Amino acid sequence: MFRKLKLLFIPHPANNHRAILLQPLSLALLIGVYLLNQSFLRAFAAVRPGVLGYSSEITIQKVFDQTNQQRANEGLPQLKFNSTLAKSAEAKANDMFQYNYWAHNSPQGKSPWDFFKSAGYQYVTAGENLARDFYDTDTLLSAWMKSPTHRANIVSPKYQEIGIAVVNGTLNGVKTTLVVQHFGTPLDGLVRDDPVQNFVASEQESAVQGVVSLPASNLISPHQISQIVGLVLFGIIIGVLFVDGYLALTRKTQRFTGSNTGHIGFLIIIFILLIFSQQGSIF
């Protein structure tokens, strides 16, 4: 048993002077293990929706205040809160939960402009920003501001009004918070200034039956699971590469294999990128 384990990690004549774990077949098996883990996560999300998910402390008021703060930083006038735009934003978020999609255009062919029209908002110009899986408003706003297209909406001098929806629900079996910003300038030129306090984060009933939602603090983040499994995998391979390379170097072993130095460099880079991969995405 111990000898077999040793051959898995240590180069030896019995494993052709290459740790078994670093041989292409073993690496392919590791890909299989990772894919199996992902399939398990997806199956679990389908069977027990609402257990995996992302908690959030984002509120409409915070998103509204920070959006206007960004405009103030650019010397632009404040956007006024419009309840009709807020309703169209909420309808968009509910539609994404209901039909399980994450995009500006729905699978049923609805564009963002259809939601503006359905809510009764006549506009000269309009725009939409989407976000999901973010924990706090600061991170969310900095994500939007880092993206040129989303930033263009937030600090556009064309817009006079905004409506925001922060809706909790279950998307593809994963509990999350969707944030929708709808920007516009009214066709009639009458800019409203509705109170933001009337709009609070809402809870969307999932289209999937039998959802047992855990409290936000108990949610298990699928991003974190994927990240940890990936890091452990890469960590083990990097460690074995170091040992394998060191022993081959000190024993002066001649062998036909890939460059351990190159592999270590490549995997360390991917390892670093995985560590810094962020939870939350924008569209």
Added chain:
Amino acid sequence: MKHLIPKQIIEHPFEYLSLALFFGGAVFAFFFFTYDAHSQRRVVYFTSAGYLLWSLYHHYRRGDLHLSIFIEYLVLAALAIVVALFTLV
């Protein structure tokens, strides 16, 4: 200390230097696209493809470009792509 530096680096310093610069560029691009998971995934795909191309050139120059070696690089690149595909969403 010198005996701990792999012979291949001493023999092909510019190839390894170009690889290091390429990886540095990949890290810069990744952070440039923070919160843009689509672009970050593309950075990982591009880095993996670049590493695969580098391996072809490197082993061709070393004179040991064999199918088994190419497959080793291919599987490592595939592993990076698969993990990125599911983590950067």
